[in-house]
Amino acid sequence: MEESSKMEKKERLIVVAVDESKESMYALSWCISNLISDTTTTNRLVLLYVKPPPAIYSSFDSAGYIFSSDVLVAMENYGRELATSVMERAEAICRKFNVNNIKMERMVGNGDAKNVICGVVQKLKADTLVMGSHGYGFFKRAILGSVSDYCSKHAKCPVVIVKHP
């Protein structure tokens, strides 16, 4: 069949957008449990974390004060540590499933999450994008609009939107 043959692949590339939210970790668990474990396909699993652009956590705080450069440096360090911590949490989840058909990769992007995620999906020619529905993140990136809404419309592959039950 035309559709089925087009989908048969030896290796699948799955991008999971991870952030600090419990929901994104749940999305990762869903992905491994439903798309990866119990299959014989090899999966390249890209854990994608997008650091918010400096503009979001620089210049002004909520009260309108301009941050000093010290604060900006501290925040940037914090952002880097956060990325590492998110990745470590994500990798720990993968390990707990104890599946051996995953080749895991970390990828950290910078900028507007929705554009970065769609860009990565397109560049890597991903087969599937998995993400949480909300993504409350560092300095509430949620206020900038729903990342999952945008990605489900614009990403060039099937998108799985997972909500934390």
Place this chain on the structure above:
Amino acid sequence: MEESSKMEKKERLIVVAVDESKESMYALSWCISNLISDTTTTNRLVLLYVKPPPAIYSSFDSAGYIFSSDVLVAMENYGRELATSVMERAEAICRKFNVNNIKMERMVGNGDAKNVICGVVQKLKADTLVMGSHGYGFFKRAILGSVSDYCSKHAKCPVVIVKHP
């Protein structure tokens, strides 16, 4: 692990929303190819087709004419035939994959697609909802708003939005 144990199930219930669109048939293929084939899990696969409510294809045509009851009856018959034809196409796709861990069921709903789909997902306690991104349907139900947008926000389970490539 908490998340993984919660997801371990002997049988999964997957709802695939099908309509007349090529995209929804592609979504079904994606579902079988990525969620079902090559796994040992048993899957209850509900093919859900929603007939538009009579209000959409009755009363007025695009030029503002009121339809006679003959036309309404003819349209209702057409809607029924369409449902059957969509289901047969969908089942043919399933058969072509030649997987034996599917228990297939047909379900035909009536009404506003987005509400019916979310209602069925909740009532059946579905594990996953799979649907096309657009769903151009009978009398362009798309003009009433994106069904997939609504479902990805409101359905009480992970939602896979599949776009035809």
